Amino acid sequence: MRVLVTGGCGFIGANLVPRLTAAGWQVRVLDNEIMGHRDHLGDFAGEFIAGDIRDPAALDVALDGVDVVVHLAADTRVIESIADPAFNFDVNVVGSFRLMEAMRARGIRRLVNASTGGAIIGDATPPVHEAMVPNPIAPYGATKLAVEGLCSAWSGSYGFSALSLRFANVYGPRSFHKGSVVAAFFRRIADGLPLIVHGDGEQVRDFVFVDDLCDGIMRGIDYERSGVLQLGSGVPVSVNALIAEMRSVVAPQVIEVEYLPARTGEIERTWCDVSRARAALGYAPDTSLASGLAQTWAWFQTRRAGN
Ligand SMILES: NC(=O)c1ccc[n+]([C@@H]2O[C@H](COP(=O)([O-])OP(=O)(O)OC[C@H]3O[C@@H](n4cnc5c(N)ncnc54)[C@H](O)[C@@H]3O)[C@@H](O)[C@H]2O)c1
Known part of the structure; x- marks a missing residue:
């Protein structure tokens, strides 16, 4: 069986692709390397295609002989999407539309789509779940x-099994280029800089370790049904609690923190309810924050050493 991973050179793709290969999939990656890079895949035994999901010619090559698509390629930068919504729309909506039309033309109907929880639901009383408007x-x-x-x-019109998985705040190895809080904090710790926290640090998030998330994606591939499922840790963690765990992980290195005024528009508390994914997929995110952060820090240190 052959799987196409769009955006496979990015943070989540670089963690998922080796697992797919180990599970026996023939893996093909389509990525324009705007954020990720083919080097992130290391000793990749599959096929890499440098190309854009908006380009029908690239899609034609990438989809040849494919059974299922895991669609990770996106413009994932939230703040930049406010400054340039047209680019974000073009990559995410037009790109996905072209991908799905190219799949339809070839009779490929299995799709696992990377979606997002917090950014879709907006400011709502947590835990966030699939039934919320x-x-x-x-x-x-x-x-x-x-x-x-x-x-x-x-799904309704063309018989696709198209499963959208709503990811929470994903962290883990291979996230050096990400703007997410764990990656930003570890970059600053590695450089000996103080952490910058906007507000009092009591804002709450759902941090899910990338291995747990990839396990959920793999289960989503086998699920072969349509719908929406939330994938997170299900555990609310404040930024101050995150920093306390990071202190243990990087000890004896000392972490300084600078607290700045809160940013307007930032959601104060969000985490997600993963009970639907548990029931539907057998999804079981069981990596502790301490263990996930330790693995992430170990990787950031090798990255710093240039390995
Ligand atoms: N990381 C998270 O915390 C998180 C949370 C919610 C949802 N997601 C979703 O998960 C998916 C993967 O996220 P990630 O964290 O790995 O992001 P990432 O930016 O590291 O990876 C995205 C990859 O897509 C590629 N890409 C971008 N535009 C492309 C295009 N037009 N054509 C081909 N390739 C293109 C990039 O080069 C990059 O390698 C995205 O769809 C994102 O919206 C991620």
Whole structure:
């Protein structure tokens, strides 16, 4: 069986691809390397295609002989999506539309789509779950919601099994290029700089370790049904609690923290309820924050050493 992973050179793709290969899949990656890079895949035994999901010619080559698509390629930068919504729309919505039309033309109907929880739901009383009415507050959340809509329609109209998995805040090895809080904090710790926290640090997030998330994606591939499922840790963690865990992980190195005024528009408390994914997929995110952070820090240190 052959799987195409779009955006496979990015943070999540670089963690998922070796697992797919180990599970016996023939893996093909399509990535334009705007954020990820083929080097992130290390000793990759599959096929790499340098190309854009918006380019029908690249899609034609990438989809040849494929049984299932894991669609990770996206413009994932939330703040930049506010400054340039047209680019975000073009990559995320037009790109996904072209991918799904190219799949339809070839009779490929199995799709696992990377979606997002917090950015789609917006400011709501946690835990966030699949039955909530979406209210995205940034263009990125709106474009991801639009793609969920395409998945639903291509299921209803063209017989796709298109599963949208709503990821929480993912952290782990191979995230050096990410703007997410764990990656940003570890970069600053590695450089001996103080951490910058906006607000009092009591804002709450759902941090899911990338191995747990990839396990959920693998289960999603086998599920072969349509719909929406939330993948997170299900555990609320404040930024101050995160920093306390990081202190243990990087000891004896000392972490300084600078608290700045809160940013307007930032969601104060969000985490997710993963009970639907547990029931549907047998999803069981069981990596402790301490263990996940230790593995992430170990990788950041090798990255710093240039390995
Ligand atoms: N990391 C998280 O915490 C998180 C949370 C929620 C949802 N997601 C979703 O998961 C998916 C993967 O995220 P990630 O963290 O690995 O991001 P990433 O930016 O590391 O990876 C995205 C990859 O897509 C590629 N890409 C971007 N535009 C492309 C295009 N037009 N054509 C081909 N390739 C293109 C990039 O080069 C990159 O390698 C995304 O869809 C993202 O929206 C991630």
